[in-house]
Amino acid sequence: MSASIEILSRFGFPKGILEALKADGVTELLEPQVEAVLRCNLLGEEDLLVSLPTSCGKTLIGELAGVGAALLGKRAVFSVPLKALAREKFELFSRRYAKYGLRIRLATGEYSEHLSDLERGDYDIAVLIHEKLKHLALREPTFLRGIGVAVVDELQGVEDQARGPDLEFLLALLKRGVPRVRRIGLLGVIAPDDPLIEDFGGRILTARRRPIDLRQGIVLADGELARTALEEYGVQRPPSVANIWVSIYRSHNTGLVEAEALPISDPEGGVEGDLLRLAVGLSNEDGSVLLFLPTRREAEQAARLLAEAAPFLGSVGQLPEGAEDLEDESLQFCLSEGVAFHHADCSPRSRALVEEAFRSGAVRILCCTSTLAMGVNLPARSVLIHPFVWNRSGQAGDLSLLPEALVRNMAGRAGRLGLGEAHGRALLVARNQREWDLYRRFYWTDLAPRLRPTLLAGDLGPHLLAGVALGQDTSKKLLDLLAGLLSSKAIPLPHLEQRLAEGIERARSLGLLEALPTPDAEGERFELSPLGRVVALRGLSFETARTFAEWVQRFEGNVPSDLLALLVIAGAEETQEWSWPREIQPEARARWVEQARERLGWESLHSLGGRWTEEGSVSRRAEDAAKLASALHAWASGEPVPRLRERLGFSPGSLHAVGEGARWLLEALADIWRRTVGQPRETN
DNA sequence: GAACCCTCTTTTTAGACAGCATGTC
DNA sequence: CTAAAAAGAGGGTTC
Numbered sequence: 001m002s003a004s005i006e007i008l009s010r011f012g013f014p015k016g017i018l019e020a021l022k023a024d025g026v027t028e029l030l031e032p033q034v035e036a037v038l039r040c041n042l043l044g045e046e047d048l049l050v051s052l053p054t055s056c057g058k059t060l061i062g063e064l065a066g067v068g069a070a071l072l073g074k075r076a077v078f079s080v081p082l083k084a085l086a087r088e089k090f091e092l093f094s095r096r097y098a099k100y101g102l103r104i105r106l107a108t109g110e111y112s113e114h115l116s117d118l119e120r121g122d123y124d125i126a127v128l129i130h131e132k133l134k135h136l137a138l139r140e141p142t143f144l145r146g147i148g149v150a151v152v153d154e155l156q157g158v159e160d161q162a163r164g165p166d167l168e169f170l171l172a173l174l175k176r177g178v179p180r181v182r183r184i185g186l187l188g189v190i191a192p193d194d195p196l197i198e199d200f201g202g203r204i205l206t207a208r209r210r211p212i213d214l215r216q217g218i219v220l221a222d223g224e225l226a227r228t229a230l231e232e233y234g235v236q237r238p239p240s241v242a243n244i245w246v247s248i249y250r251s252h253n254t255g256l257v258e259a260e261a262l263p264i265s266d267p268e269g270g271v272e273g274d275l276l277r278l279a280v281g282l283s284n285e286d287g288s289v290l291l292f293l294p295t296r297r298e299a300e301q302a303a304r305l306l307a308e309a310a311p312f313l314g315s316v317g318q319l320p321e322g323a324e325d326l327e328d329e330s331l332q333f334c335l336s337e338g339v340a341f342h343h344a345d346c347s348p349r350s351r352a353l354v355e356e357a358f359r360s361g362a363v364r365i366l367c368c369t370s371t372l373a374m375g376v377n378l379p380a381r382s383v384l385i386h387p388f389v390w391n392r393s394g395q396a397g398d399l400s401l402l403p404e405a406l407v408r409n410m411a412g413r414a415g416r417l418g419l420g421e422a423h424g425r426a427l428l429v430a431r432n433q434r435e436w437d438l439y440r441r442f443y444w445t446d447l448a449p450r451l452r453p454t455l456l457a458g459d460l461g462p463h464l465l466a467g468v469a470l471g472q473d474t475s476k477k478l479l480d481l482l483a484g485l486l487s488s489k490a491i492p493l494p495h496l497e498q499r500l501a502e503g504i505e506r507a508r509s510l511g512l513l514e515a516l517p518t519p520d521a522e523g524e525r526f527e528l529s530p531l532g533r534v535v536a537l538r539g540l541s542f543e544t545a546r547t548f549a550e551w552v553q554r555f556e557g558n559v560p561s562d563l564l565a566l567l568v569i570a571g572a573e574e575t576q577e578w579s580w581p582r583e584i585q586p587e588a589r590a591r592w593v594e595q596a597r598e599r600l601g602w603e604s605l606h607s608l609g610g611r612w613t614e615e616g617s618v619s620r621r622a623e624d625a626a627k628l629a630s631a632l633h634a635w636a637s638g639e640p641v642p643r644l645r646e647r648l649g650f651s652p653g654s655l656h657a658v659g660e661g662a663r664w665l666l667e668a669l670a671d672i673w674r675r676t677v678g679q680p681r682e683t684n
Numbered sequence: 685g686a687a688c689c690c691t692c693t694t695t696t697t698a699g700a701c702a703g704c705a706t707g708t709c
Numbered sequence: 710c711t712a713a714a715a716a717g718a719g720g721g722t723t724c
Contacts, residue, residue, distance in 0.1 A: 081700095081701080082700075082701085108701085112704090131702045132701080134702085135703075139703090162700090163700085166702085294698080294713090295698075297696090297714090369698050373698095373699090374699090388697095401711085539702070581696090584695090653700085657699075660702090664703075667703055668703085671705080
């Protein structure tokens with residue numbers, strides 16, 4: 001049962017703020033939102049887990065909890081996983097609440113103007129990235145003390161192999177805040193017995209129903225297949241007219257399986273390909289279409305094909321505002337025909353423009369990659385998904401269908417609130433029996449699986465040191481911290497104790513941690529060494545810290561060449577997870593090593609240790625490192641991005657990502673240099 | 685000799701977070 | 710549960 005937002009005035013929300021919400025079109029609270037306010041004590045003290053399907057208004061629940069707390073004079077932080085999301089929330093909050101006197105602040109890796117405000121506690125609502133929040137808490141433990149409520153968005157991120165551990169650590173850290181930091185966790189539907197619920201003290205607000213139903217359909221692009229499938233499900237065939245395909249769908253809200261006819265464009269219409277014809281058909285009939293394609297190239301190409309067939313689409317041929325001076329002519333052409341593409345290689349400006357044009361309806365078909373699966377608010381009437389696979393470049397045999405969770409995120413974009421739509425559609429197109437079987441099995445899952453947190457599956461080391469940095473400086477306190485982790489729930493205590501003991505032992509042997517000579521009742525107390533502090537604050541792996549420190553020692557204060565420093569960081573364990581175009585052919589790989597040898601001499605390479613032992617036989621990792629270092633060096637020396645792409649195969653997106661990662665490692669290296677040798681060293 | 689077509693082989697393939705230095709009688 | 714499409718290379722045919 002929905003209700004007017006006026007009920008919020010009973011909970012201390014002043015008129016001005018309700019007006020601001022109304023001005024944004026928020027006049028009603030949806031059922032789960034009402035429940036949050038009336039039954040879940042949204043402005044109370046206890047942790048609360050909000051587990052709802054997309055489009056149920058989770059975000060507003062978090063927002064109300066934060067704003068409500070801020071109005072009571074407590075500080076609220078919002079933690080989100082993406083910079084674009086943080087920016088969007090910050091702008092929204094500023095627009096709605098700044099004029100009411102709330103101090104809204106933003107801090108991400110690239111935006112640090114409000115950092116000193118945050119450190120001084122000069123804020124009411126702060127929007128942060130998970131990792132940033134963790135770092136602030138680590139660097140200055142008093143930061144946590146000032147926080148009343150922490151709204152942590154997209155908690156399913158704990159499953160992510162690369163970034164999950166930090167999020168998991170953040171959750172455990174907030175739980176141990178003194179005085180208590182109230183945690184509001186937001187995520188999609190989870191299993192009824194998920195350990196996360198226990199972690200939040202059993203206080204969960206959950207619902208299965210979406211305000212706008214979602215039809216999760218599998219389109220059968222083959223007559224014979226459609227016939228047998230309809231028979232199998234005992235569903236009546238929709239009335240047959242020309243140019244339709246049959247979709248067998250499951251209704252999210254009712255769970256029923258039914259069939260519907262979907263319009264596809266005429267084959268004469270100038271658009272080929274199953275997905276494209278369906279996209280055109282749906283957009284003509286029905287409104288906006290979001291088309292998820294596996295690669296950037298396919299997304300761009302699909303958009304161009306659609307734009308070329310635009311007369312058939314019935315577009316108006318008008319460029320959206322602000323698109324006149326776009327540098328990307330291809331995108332400009334598409335936009336003028338009511339079509340667009342969107343992926344990581346698009347400039348931030350193009351992306352923002354395309355997103356706005358899609359929201360406003362100026363773009364009716366948006367061809368994109370998985371960038372749009374998560375993040376900014378961008379609903380569509382229909383979502384078409386090509387649930388295909390790619391493998392991480394250079395590694396064969398790493399194939400899979402798109403993960404179910406990702407497809408669920410994509411599908412969740414379907415169905416727009418407030419436009420009188422009865423339902424949204426998320427569609428996969430099956431062209432044969434195999435795909436039909438596969439898609440059903442993978443994506444028509446009934447129950448959400450339990451989350452699989454990843455912290456304890458990986459390297460515990462940096463997190464132990466982070467614990468010490470937080471003041472959990474005895475074995476007992478560390479064990480408590482560990483036992484509070486999500487991924488500890490399934491692990492027996494003795495096993496945890498053993499992991500802890502091993503971790504401490506390793507940290508001590510590497511000189512990251514020292515035991516103080518004054519043990520207290522809780523046993524040994526630990527202290528971080530300067531190197532250990534770098535590891536804790538930057539989340540560096542022990543192995544990398546050791547390599548960096550040894551290498552710094554070897555130079556005894558003589559500043560090495562840039563290329564050599566880049567080779568050091570390119571060889572770090574952390575780069576293994578980065579995605580960039582590695583060489584496949586052994587000869588090509590060897591060429592990079594040869595090039596590095598020519599420029600630096602074998603003596604220097606040998607100083608890199610381990611993987612560079614013998615001339616003429618270096619490991620594959622070292623060969624990769626040679627290419628990566630060379631690319632980074634060329635980039636830092638100002639070689640233009642298009643040329644790098646042509647010469648080395650780096651797309652702008654991967655170059656940017658690799659560059660960011662390298663900067664992070666270089667700074668860690670410089671930090672180690674400063675703390676151990678003491679001489680400042682410039683980085684580029 | 686250029687243009688075109690066909691076939692077989694090779695290559696390529698999504699996204700994106702994190703820092704702030706120091707030391708005191 | 711393990712792909713598919715595009716680009717490139719090579720060869721043959723037509724004009």
